[in-house]
Amino acid sequence: xxxxxxxxxxxxxxxxxxxxxxxxxxxxxxxxxxxxxxxxxxxxxxxxxxxxxxxxxxxxxxxxxxxxxxxxxxxxxxxxxxxxxxxxxxxxxxxxxxxxxxxxxxxxxxxxxxxxxxxxxxxxxxxxxxxxxxxxxxxxxxxxxxxxxxxxxxxxxxxxxxxxxxxxxxxxxxxxxxxxxxxxxxxxxxxxxxxxxxxxxxxxxxxxxxxxxxxxxxxxxxxxxx
Numbered sequence: 738x739x740x741x742x743x744x745x746x747x748x749x750x751x752x753x754x755x756x757x758x759x760x761x762x763x764x765x766x767x768x769x770x771x772x773x774x775x776x777x778x779x780x781x782x783x784x785x786x787x788x789x790x791x792x793x794x795x796x797x798x799x800x801x802x803x804x805x806x807x808x809x810x811x812x813x814x815x816x817x818x819x820x821x822x823x824x825x826x827x828x829x830x831x832x833x834x835x836x837x838x839x840x841x842x843x844x845x846x847x848x849x850x851x852x853x854x855x856x857x858x859x860x861x862x863x864x865x866x867x868x869x870x871x872x873x874x875x876x877x878x879x880x881x882x883x884x885x886x887x888x889x890x891x892x893x894x895x896x897x898x899x900x901x902x903x904x905x906x907x908x909x910x911x912x913x914x915x916x917x918x919x920x921x922x923x924x925x926x927x928x929x930x931x932x933x934x935x936x937x938x939x940x941x942x943x944x945x946x947x948x949x950x951x952x953x954x955x956x957x958x959x960x961x962x963x
Contacts, residue, residue: 738911739940742955746910746941749954754947755803761810762946765799770882772796773875777840784833787826794822797874800950816953818870818900825866835862836875844880848895849928851876856924869921873899881945898949899930906956907933915959 739746772793776785785793798814812819825832838858844851859872876896901920908915911933921927934948943951 739937741912742910745958746951749951750941750943750947752804753802754950757801758803759944759946761799761801765796766878766881768796769793770878773840773878777837785829785836787829790826790829791823794819815870815900822871828864831864835864835867838862839875840879842879844876844896852924852928869927870898870900873927895931897931897934897945899927902956903949903952904930905959906952909959910937910955
């Protein structure tokens, strides 16, 4: 279902995703996980400061795009999503129970069971302004930490970051009509996104950390009318 834009996806992977691209994202994710573990992992402090939350957001947004001139590390991975995350930092008193509950959630086992519990916690401890990016990002970081495989390319095998823009980019790559402003709103929507995003991974041999890059590029291609 991705054949219409296969050449573009191949180019994004082969030209713009290289060693520095992969390492910058992987290191940023590791730093974000370390901050979450220090606060909410076993033996953690039980709290996260606004400063540490900002550091987490900046770390997970780090990237280094190959083929750019000059090539440099930037804080651009999730685009406008970074601003939405940073706006939550002053509200750590509200956000803490949501973060701690999700970070304590085991992600091994049935994907549907994990998603059911994650969305239950999300609804029970919902904080205004916390949307699908924050929820899916926590699940992505958690699954990458918990799967414990020696094959790093399988990290976060089931849970991937999702935003409305990434949702539209995936719809575009599937060759389907895209409704402006559309995005995932329910557990079923996110489950569908995961199934299709992993089909994209398999078709183009993408690492988990490359998927949102390809989908962001696809959404930009769609918006440009190409």
